Amino acid sequence: MTELETMKRAKMYMDKLAQGIDPISNSVLPEDAALNNVRLARCFFYVSGVLGKVIDNGGVVGGSGELPFSITAEQLSGVLISREPISVSRLAEAINAAVDNPRMKKFSAGIITNWLLQKGYLERQVTPDGKSRRFPTANGAMIGISSEIRQGMNREYEVVLYNTQAQQFVLEHVIEMLRESSQG
Numbered sequence: 380m381t382e383l384e385t386m387k388r389a390k391m392y393m394d395k396l397a398q399g400i401d402p403i404s405n406s407v408l409p410e411d412a413a414l415n416n417v418r419l420a421r422c423f424f425y426v427s428g429v430l431g432k433v434i435d436n437g438g439v440v441g442g443s444g445e446l447p448f449s450i451t452a453e454q455l456s457g458v459l460i461s462r463e464p465i466s467v468s469r470l471a472e473a474i475n476a477a478v479d480n481p482r483m484k485k486f487s488a489g490i491i492t493n494w495l496l497q498k499g500y501l502e503r504q505v506t507p508d509g510k511s512r513r514f515p516t517a518n519g520a521m522i523g524i525s526s527e528i529r530q531g532m533n534r535e536y537e538v539v540l541y542n543t544q545a546q547q548f549v550l551e552h553v554i555e556m557l558r559e560s561s562q563g
Contacts, residue, residue: 382438383437383438386433386434390430393427396408396414397423398420399415399420436482445484447484447561448483448486449483449557450477450486450554454477455477455553457477458473458477458550459473459477460473460550461473462543464525464527464540464541464545465540465541466488467488467491467541468488470541471485471488486557490556490557490560491549491556493560494559494560495513495524495549496513499518499519500516500522501515501516501519502514502516512537514526514539515539522545523543523544523545523548524545526538527540
């Protein structure tokens with residue numbers, strides 16, 4: 380029996396005891412039985428609730444229970460590529476949507492941009508207002524990364540965009556990005 384199965388059985392025992400039922404024989408406990416005490420019943424309900432949370436967390440006790448991000452080749456093949464050029468954050472959202480595991484950490488746009496910086500597809504430049512930004516290099520442009528000036532509420536800004544070819548390139552290297560970011 381696995382630890383998770385043991386937890387499920389323990390929860391079932393707690394549920395039955397809280398309801399005044401002997402979990403072994405399934406018979407109703409006598410009114411004067413020590414296990415049929417109101418305070419113990421409340422305790423059994425409480426322990427059952429805690430066990431339920433641990434079971435819902437995959438058997439992980441304590442901590443946030445958050446799993447590191449991982450993705451299979453099959454999930455990667457299911458990532459929806461936009462026909463329109465999109466930002467790196469939208470691309471990361473599409474990757475996360477393909478995994479759809481609420482217990483897992485999200486795949487961040489930072490992993491993509493840091494990897495592209497390391498590989499020479501993006502570079503840091505200081506803008507006229509003194510801020511450091513990432514822009515595509517010539518190699519980045521060759522794989523479909525571009526930048527575009529857009530008008531915001533109060534100012535113009537430049538956004539880096541990934542066309543279908545660049546999105547596909549990123550998807551082909553997600554596993555490598557994860558491996559390198561975990562070693563980093």
